[in-house]
Each structure stands twice: as structure tokens, then as C-alpha cells.
Amino acid sequence: MSSVLILFAHPALEKSRTNRLLLEACQSVDRVTLNDLYQEYPDFDIDVDREQRLLLEHDYILLHHPMYWYSSPAMVKQWEDLVLEHGWAYGREGKALVGKKMLNVMTTGGPRKAYEEVGYNRFTIRQFLAPFDQTAYLCNMIYLPPFVVHGTHRLSEPEMHRYASQYKSLLTMLTTDQIDLEDAKTRRYLNELLID
Amino acid sequence: MNQTVLIQAMVYLASGVLFVPIAKRLGLGSVLGYLLAGVMIGPAVLGLVGDEGHDIMHFAEFGVIIMLFLVGLELEPERLWKLRTPVLGLGGLQVLLTAVLTGGLALTTGLPWQPSLALGMILAMSSTAIVLQTLNEKGLMQTAAGQNTFAVLLFQDIAVIPILAIMPLLATYPMASGPDHNAHTALLDSFPGWLRPVAVIGAVVGLVLIGRYVMRPVFRIIARTGMREVFIATALLMVASISVLMEMVGLSPALGAFVAGVVLANSEYKHELESDIDPFKGLLLGLFFISVGAAINFELIVENPLLVIGIVVVVMAAKALILAVLGKLFRLKTDQNLLFSLGLCQVGEFAFVLFSFASQNGILAKETVDLMTAVVAISMGMTPLVFLVNEKLLLPRLGTKELVDKEQDTIEENNPVIVAGFGRYGNIVGRFLRANNIGTTVLDFDSDRVDTLRKLGMKVYYGDASRYDLLKSAGAEHAKLMIIALDSPEKALDLVETVKKHFPHLEILVKAIDRDDTYDFMDAGLTHVYRETVDSSLRMGVDAMTLLGFRAYQSQRAARLFLKHDEKALAELAAVRHDRKQYFSSARRRIRELEELLSSDENDRWLKDIEDGWDPESLRNEVKQMNP
Incomplete structure (x- = not known):
């Protein structure tokens, strides 16, 4: 049994149908804590103590956000800057997060094929996520491939619902320890584990 | 002023002041108290008032006119429309069947058909004052029985008007007309025949x-003066003028007052008029009941105790029977039907008015009126006892008490937010919400402002927001938030109390002026309290820091941190305030608190936390240690 902390960051959730559905899906899974950062800290004054306590209480850290300019919305960066303190998350004394698992859950407007070396975005999602990968590494966490919802601009209603139920399956898989971490690490996206 | 007038006033007021609280305490209701007071000062017991009692009753009938004006004010067309089935169906059938049955019973005693019919119509009335007062006290207004009772009483109130119109046609005895009656109609009589209907219409x-x-517009101008007594005087003047006008053309003053009430029912001054005139209605009706009590002919009762009591029992039983059948027909459950039929089975205060009208116009014989006045008074006196018997003896046997039906069928406003006070503070909140398409209903006490806002198409009510009925018509039952931005902390606390008592589902956000009322609001259990100056003071502080050369973002962060710290300190001080109240005067307390706040500000411990993540100090040290 493992616990999952979803650090959700969307500055305009009221405009994102896909993310609203994804959030709905995650709320019915046991041992999942949703931490809605823009709702908690509308003025960006992050409560560092609270955030560190939440991190200590969970095994999986999911950074759930839309992809903005090939990275996350500003709140995620603010969160990293303030919460992952030297001497706590990293550095010689910073061992608080050792062994925890971290991954990104992202929605992108562009289709999957745009994120190829030959596509118009020229880099893959994994390449864009290098800073997160390295952050996890420096904090002695295990970084897992992302769960990605591509092409949100053109998603039909049934497709959105399919992604939402995939997200739910992913969370169930993580909380009930049914994931083979070694196998998972070799995947491009965690979505691949869920195509049944 | 004539001394005898003052002595009379003393006698009447003293009897009311003495007996009403006693009756209330005994659970008998104020009406019975007034009646008892009247009996006490009347010829039967102390004999403090004599024949002038009738003149006073005549004067006090103005209370009934005011009551009908108030009934009209309550009758917004939409509200009437929603209640149309119970009012017209249940109420109409009740009046019709009761009039026929009791009139028929009167016929069997040998009365001619005209007085029998008049008697039947009079006995069909129930007591609005006693019944509504009792249901309100017991919190039963929202039950099915309460709602249907209200509907029947409403119909009876309206039915008085056609009854007053029909009654003169039933006159068989010589007119016992008062001098005033002739004096007023004389004007109309002097008109040629063809002009009379024109004058009436x-x-x-x-x-x-x-x-x-x-x-x-007149009320608006008067309200703008801000002088409450002038507003009240205007309202009373209006009702009095209407009465005179109506009498001049030979119509019932009560009808005129009723029509004026309906015309003003949709105006923004409705609630203000209600609350201003209501005490006069109460006092005059009280006077009216006292004079009724004084006029009860006890000799008659003592002479024929069995006859009087027999009539009381027969009348009440007949009324209850018809009400019970109708309650069944309108699908009331047994317990509700009991409350409904027993509650309304007395004869009401309108009967006194109709009796005096009937005897003045030669419709009923004086003996009949005397006898029936005693009957009516006794049946009213029995009402609290009937309620008690129903509650203690009948209902427990049923064991099926219906839960209070929370559903209200008269929704007047549906906005999620009610803003009380649209002054400097409230208007910013209100505009902000409106700009975001959030429906707001505004309550305000400034007539100019109300006028302007109404012209802009906003839902604005003029009046004292802490009043239950005003909140109710502003849609408090269906709203989610109550925003209180009143300038007077006392009023705001009143409002908080009313909201907590009657609309506990409403989330309250309140503006506070200073620390003292902030504490009061916190003591009242509110969590969303906003001191009106704190945010702009801090913004000024931020700009001051920035102008002195601090980085803008640093000043901003410091201000937000300061606010958090200050609110925490405020909560702590609120908690210890009550102990301290005993030791310090409020001025010394305030100085003491300011000292404590200032000393806690100096300690910059609370300033450091947030910056650790952005502070490279510890990282720099570690790097130096690794590569010395």
C-alpha cells in the first residue's frame, strides 16, 4: 500500500475541461491526497511547513499541471524554489525525500507527434522534462516517466473520459503497489502501462 | 389637555400593562390579556369605565383600518397568486360553508333569514391576531397546518370587504346610526343621483x-429627511385621509386602506411602512380589545349561563367540524388537520367590528349583538386552552407529528448573495460581485441611494436589514452568502443574530470598523471578519517601504506576512479579552493591547521563514566546506 500526493497546478482550471475531468477521477481513489496549489496559495505565499509535512506523509509525488511554454505553470516553480530547501531536500544533510517516487502528469495542447525530433516542437516530452528529472535525482527520488494527455484542444468528450479513467487506473495501480518500477522506467509514457 | 382624558388613558394603559404580561406569562396570548383587562376595568368588576367605552371602541376601530392596510401591504400580487388554491379553495369554502351552517342553526332558533345570514357570515371569521400569534410563538407557521391556516385567515380578511358591502342590504331593524355616519355621507347625498357612482369610482x-x-415620491422625500417620526406621521396621515375619503363617498374605510396597502405592496417602502405602523395597529387593537372586554354584558351571561355556554360550544364545534372536513379534502394529515381545525374554530376579532357595524345599521338586534359579543369573547378566550388540549392530550395519542416542512413556496428573490449596506465599503464589494455576474440583492437604509440603485436596475430594498421579514423577502432562505457592510456595529450584530437564528445556512462575511467590534464579531462566532482599514493601511505601508528603496516584491511579501501575523495575534487577544475586561477599563485595555502588538511586531522571528528557499546562505556554506 502506498500513498500518492498530487500537487495540482492550474491557474485557470475553469477553462480546462480535461483537467476538471482528471481531477474528478482522482478524487475517488483511496490514499490519494489532492493539493490544489493555486487554490491554496492564490497569492503565491506558499506555506513551506505544510508542504514539507505533506511530502513526508506520501510515497508518490505527482506534479499534475498543463504544459506551458515547454514547462509547468509558474506556481510549480515557486513551489520547488521554496519547498525543496537545501539541507532538507538536498545537500549533505538533506535526506527527507530519499526513495520517494516522483513523476509529472501533464496535458498538452499539441499532439504527440509534435513532440518528436522531426516534429514542430523538435524535442520529446522527456527532453523537456529534464529539469524535473534532475530535481528528483538531486533529492534522491526515483523519477518515473510522465502520464501525458496530448492534443487537449481537439479531444472529444469520450476521449477525455477515457483519459480520466486511465488516470484513475494509474492512481489505483500506484496506491496498490501493482507497478513494476523497473519496467515502468523503461517506458516513454506511463500511459503505455494502461492500454488494455 | 383635559384631565379626565389623561385619567382615562391611565386606566386603559395601566390595565393593559398589568394584564397583558400576566396573560402572556400564563400562555394565554396578548389578545386574551387585553380582553381580561377590559373586563376588569369594565362595569362588571371595577366599573372604572362606563358608557364612554363605546366611543373609545369607535376610535379604536382605526386600529382595524390600519390592520387592513397592513394586510394589503402583505398582499403582493405574486404572493397571492402562489397561495391561490388554499386561499380561494380552502378559505372560500370555509367562509361559505360556515356561514351557511351557522346561519342555518340561527334560522332554527326562529331568527328571520336576514339576521341569520349576517350572523352566519360574522361567525365564519376566525381570529387572525390570536391564531397567527400562537402559531408563531410555537414555531408552527411553516408546517402544512400553519400554511393552510394562514391561507384561510387571508381569505377571511379579504372576505370582510364584500361582507361589509352585503350587510346593509340585510337591514331589518331601524338604523341606530351614529352622528358621524350621517355627517360624512351627507356630502355624497348632496350630489345629484347620476354623480354618485361616478364619485365612488x-x-x-x-x-x-x-x-x-x-x-x-412623497415617501422618498420624507425618508430623505431622515426623520423617522415624520415618516410615521406621513404613513398615519395617509391611512387617516383614505378613511375620511372613503367615508365621504360611502365606502368602507377598511376597504380603502386595504386597496392602498395593495398598491404600495410592491414599493421599496413596504417593509418600513409595516414596521412603523405596526405598533399603532397593536396599540389601537389593544385598546379595541380592552373596550370589547369592558363592553361584555356579564349580566346577560349570569342570567343565561347555559344559553351562552351552549352557543359557544355549538358554534365552535360547528366551525371545527367544517374545518376538519375541508382539511381532509385538502389532504392534511390527521395531526396537521387537528391543529388546523381546532386552531381556527374560535370566532375572531373581526366579529366585533362586524357586530358594531351590524347593530349600527340595524341588521342585528341589540340583544343578539350583546349575547353574541359575549359568545365571541369567550370563544376567543378558549382558543389558547384548545391549543393546549390539542397539544397535551390529542397529539400525543396520534404519535405522528409531522416534521416542520422547510420548503417555502413564496420565493421572492433568488440571488446567491445579499449585501446589507451599500455605502463606501459595501458598494465596492457589490460592484465587484456584479462585475463577475454574481447576482446580489442589496438592503440599504439610505433612500437616495436606494432610488439611484433601483433606477440602475438593481434589486434594492429600503429598510432595516436586521429585520426578519425584510431578510426573508430579500431571499435569505435561498441565498448562500450574507455580506454585512453596515456602518453601525450594533446594527450589524443585530443582523448577525437574526441571520444565525432564522437563516443558519447563510455564510456571513462582515465588515468591522475597529478592533473592538472585530472582537464582538469573533465572539459571535464569525470567522470571516474584515477590518475596513487594514488592507489599505498595509498597501500604504508597502508603498512607503518601496519608496524608501526596498525592493517592491520584498515590501509586498513583508506586508502579507505582517497581515498573517496580525490576524493571529488578534485571535489570541480575542481569546484573553474576557478575563482582562474585568481588570482594565476599555481605554487602558486598548493601550495595553497596542503595546503587546507592537512588541510582538519587533520580534522579527516571524519575518524570516518564507525566505529560506531563496536564501543561498546555507548552500554557500556547504560548498565552502566541501572545497575549502
């Missing part, structure tokens, strides 16, 4: 037009 149309197009 003209008076009513004029009344509606004046109510609609003249009274509202």
Missing part, C-alpha cells in the same frame, strides 16, 4: 393612482 381610481404615482 373616481375615489377608488384616484386612490390607486395617488398610491402609485404620488405616495412613492
Whole structure:
């Protein structure tokens, strides 16, 4: 049994149908804590103590956000800057997060094929996520491939619902320890584990 | 002023002041108290008042006129429409069947058909004052029985008007007309025949037009003076003028007052008029009940105790029977039906008015009126006892008490937010919400402002927001938030109390002026309290820091941190305030608190936390240690 902390960051959730559905899906899974950062800290004054306590209480850290300019919305960066303190998350004394698992859950407007070396975005999602990968590494966490919802601009209603139920399956898989971490690490996206 | 008038006033007031609280305490209701007071000072016991009692009763009938004006004010067309089935169906059938049955019983005693019919119509009335007061006290107004009872009483109130119109046609005895009666109708009599109907119709149309197009601007001008007594005087003047006008053309003053009430029912001054005139209605009705009590002919009762009591029992039983059948027909459950039929089975205060009208117009014989006045008074006196018997003896046997039905069928406003006070503070909140398409209903006490806002198409009510009925018509039952931005902390606390008592589902956000009322609001259990100056003071502080050369973002962060710290300190001080109240005067307390706050500000421990993540100090040290 493992616990999952979803650090959700969307500055305009009221405009994102896909993310609203994804959030709905995650709320019915046991041992999942949703931490809605823009709702908690509308003025960006992050409560560092609270955030560190939440991190200590969970095994999986999911950074759930839309992809903005090939990275996350500003709140995620603010969160990293303030919460992952030297001497706590990293550095010689910073061992608080050792062994925890971290991954990104992202929605992108562009289709999957745009994120190829030959596509118009020229880099893959994994390449864009290098800073997160390295952050996890420096904090002695295990970084897992992302769960990605591509092409949100053109998603039909049934497709959105399919992604939402995939997200739910992913969370169930993580909380009930049914994931083979070694196998998972070799995947491009965690979505691949869920195509049944 | 004539001394005897003062002595009379003393006698009447003293009896009311003495007996009403006693009756209330005994659970008998204020009406019974007034009646008892009247009996005490009347010829039967102390004999402090004599024949002038009738003149006073005549004067006090103005209370009934005011009551009908208030009934009209309550009768917004939409509200009437929603209640149409119970009012017309249940109420109409009740009046019709009771009049026929009791009239038929009167016929069997050998009375001619005209007085029998008049008697039947009079006995069909129930007591609005006693029944509504009792149901309210017991919190039963929202039950099915309460709602249906209200509907029946409403119909009876309206039915008085056609009854007053029909009664003169039933006259068989010589007129016992008072001098005033002739004096007023003389004007109409001097008109040629063809002009009379024109004058009557003209008076009513004029009344509606004046109510609609003249009274509202007049009330606005008066309200602008901010002098409450002038507003009250204007309202009373209006009702009095209507009465005179109606009498001049030979119509019932009560009808005129009722029409004026309906015309003003949709105006923004509705609630203000209600609350201002209501005490006069109460006092005059009280006076009316006292004079009724004084006029009860006890000799008659002592002479024929069995006859009087027999009539009381027969009348109440007949009324209850018809009500119970109708309750069944309108699908009331047994327990609700008991409450409904027993609650309404007395004869009401309108009967006194109708009796005096009937005897003045030669419809009923004086002996009949005397006898029946005693019957009516006794049946009213029995009402609290009937309620008690129903509650203690009948209902427990049923074991099926219906839960209070929370559903209200008269929704007047549906906005999620109610803003009380649209002054400097409230208008910013209100505009902000409105700009975001959030429906707001505004309550305000400034007539100019109300006028302007209404012109802009906003839902604005003029009046004292802490009043239950005003909140109710502002849609408090269906709203989610109550925003209180009143300038007076006392009023705001009143409002908080009313909201907590009657609309506990409403989330309250309140503006506070200073620390003292902030504490009061916190003591009242509110969590969303906003000191009106704190945010702009801090913004000024931020700009001051920035102008001195601090980085803008640093000043901003410091201000937000300061606010958090200050709110925490405030909560702590609120907690210890009560102990301290005993030791310090409020001025010394305030100085003491300021000292404590200032000393806690100096300690910059609370300033450091947030910056650790952005502070490279520890990282720099570690790097130096690794590569010395």
C-alpha cells in the first residue's frame, strides 16, 4: 500500500475541461491526497511547513499541471524554489525525500507527434522534462516517466473520459503497489502501462 | 389637555400593562390579556369605565383600518397568486360553508333569514391576531397546518370587504346610526343621483393612482429627511385621509386602506411602512380589545349561563367540524388537520367590528349583538386552552407529528448573495460581485441611494436589514452568502443574530470598523471578519517601504506576512479579552493591547521563514566546506 500526493497546478482550471475531468477521477481513489496549489496559495505565499509535512506523509509525488511554454505553470516553480530547501531536500544533510517516487502528469495542447525530433516542437516530452528529472535525482527520488494527455484542444468528450479513467487506473495501480518500477522506467509514457 | 382624558388613558394603559404580561406569562396570548383587562376595568368588576367605552371602541376601530392596510401591504400580487388554491379553495369554502351552517342553526332558533345570514357570515371569521400569534410563538407557521391556516385567515380578511358591502342590504331593524355616519355621507347625498357612482369610482381610481404615482415620491422625500417620526406621521396621515375619503363617498374605510396597502405592496417602502405602523395597529387593537372586554354584558351571561355556554360550544364545534372536513379534502394529515381545525374554530376579532357595524345599521338586534359579543369573547378566550388540549392530550395519542416542512413556496428573490449596506465599503464589494455576474440583492437604509440603485436596475430594498421579514423577502432562505457592510456595529450584530437564528445556512462575511467590534464579531462566532482599514493601511505601508528603496516584491511579501501575523495575534487577544475586561477599563485595555502588538511586531522571528528557499546562505556554506 502506498500513498500518492498530487500537487495540482492550474491557474485557470475553469477553462480546462480535461483537467476538471482528471481531477474528478482522482478524487475517488483511496490514499490519494489532492493539493490544489493555486487554490491554496492564490497569492503565491506558499506555506513551506505544510508542504514539507505533506511530502513526508506520501510515497508518490505527482506534479499534475498543463504544459506551458515547454514547462509547468509558474506556481510549480515557486513551489520547488521554496519547498525543496537545501539541507532538507538536498545537500549533505538533506535526506527527507530519499526513495520517494516522483513523476509529472501533464496535458498538452499539441499532439504527440509534435513532440518528436522531426516534429514542430523538435524535442520529446522527456527532453523537456529534464529539469524535473534532475530535481528528483538531486533529492534522491526515483523519477518515473510522465502520464501525458496530448492534443487537449481537439479531444472529444469520450476521449477525455477515457483519459480520466486511465488516470484513475494509474492512481489505483500506484496506491496498490501493482507497478513494476523497473519496467515502468523503461517506458516513454506511463500511459503505455494502461492500454488494455 | 383635559384631565379626565389623561385619567382615562391611565386606566386603559395601566390595565393593559398589568394584564397583558400576566396573560402572556400564563400562555394565554396578548389578545386574551387585553380582553381580561377590559373586563376588569369594565362595569362588571371595577366599573372604572362606563358608557364612554363605546366611543373609545369607535376610535379604536382605526386600529382595524390600519390592520387592513397592513394586510394589503402583505398582499403582493405574486404572493397571492402562489397561495391561490388554499386561499380561494380552502378559505372560500370555509367562509361559505360556515356561514351557511351557522346561519342555518340561527334560522332554527326562529331568527328571520336576514339576521341569520349576517350572523352566519360574522361567525365564519376566525381570529387572525390570536391564531397567527400562537402559531408563531410555537414555531408552527411553516408546517402544512400553519400554511393552510394562514391561507384561510387571508381569505377571511379579504372576505370582510364584500361582507361589509352585503350587510346593509340585510337591514331589518331601524338604523341606530351614529352622528358621524350621517355627517360624512351627507356630502355624497348632496350630489345629484347620476354623480354618485361616478364619485365612488373616481375615489377608488384616484386612490390607486395617488398610491402609485404620488405616495412613492412623497415617501422618498420624507425618508430623505431622515426623520423617522415624520415618516410615521406621513404613513398615519395617509391611512387617516383614505378613511375620511372613503367615508365621504360611502365606502368602507377598511376597504380603502386595504386597496392602498395593495398598491404600495410592491414599493421599496413596504417593509418600513409595516414596521412603523405596526405598533399603532397593536396599540389601537389593544385598546379595541380592552373596550370589547369592558363592553361584555356579564349580566346577560349570569342570567343565561347555559344559553351562552351552549352557543359557544355549538358554534365552535360547528366551525371545527367544517374545518376538519375541508382539511381532509385538502389532504392534511390527521395531526396537521387537528391543529388546523381546532386552531381556527374560535370566532375572531373581526366579529366585533362586524357586530358594531351590524347593530349600527340595524341588521342585528341589540340583544343578539350583546349575547353574541359575549359568545365571541369567550370563544376567543378558549382558543389558547384548545391549543393546549390539542397539544397535551390529542397529539400525543396520534404519535405522528409531522416534521416542520422547510420548503417555502413564496420565493421572492433568488440571488446567491445579499449585501446589507451599500455605502463606501459595501458598494465596492457589490460592484465587484456584479462585475463577475454574481447576482446580489442589496438592503440599504439610505433612500437616495436606494432610488439611484433601483433606477440602475438593481434589486434594492429600503429598510432595516436586521429585520426578519425584510431578510426573508430579500431571499435569505435561498441565498448562500450574507455580506454585512453596515456602518453601525450594533446594527450589524443585530443582523448577525437574526441571520444565525432564522437563516443558519447563510455564510456571513462582515465588515468591522475597529478592533473592538472585530472582537464582538469573533465572539459571535464569525470567522470571516474584515477590518475596513487594514488592507489599505498595509498597501500604504508597502508603498512607503518601496519608496524608501526596498525592493517592491520584498515590501509586498513583508506586508502579507505582517497581515498573517496580525490576524493571529488578534485571535489570541480575542481569546484573553474576557478575563482582562474585568481588570482594565476599555481605554487602558486598548493601550495595553497596542503595546503587546507592537512588541510582538519587533520580534522579527516571524519575518524570516518564507525566505529560506531563496536564501543561498546555507548552500554557500556547504560548498565552502566541501572545497575549502
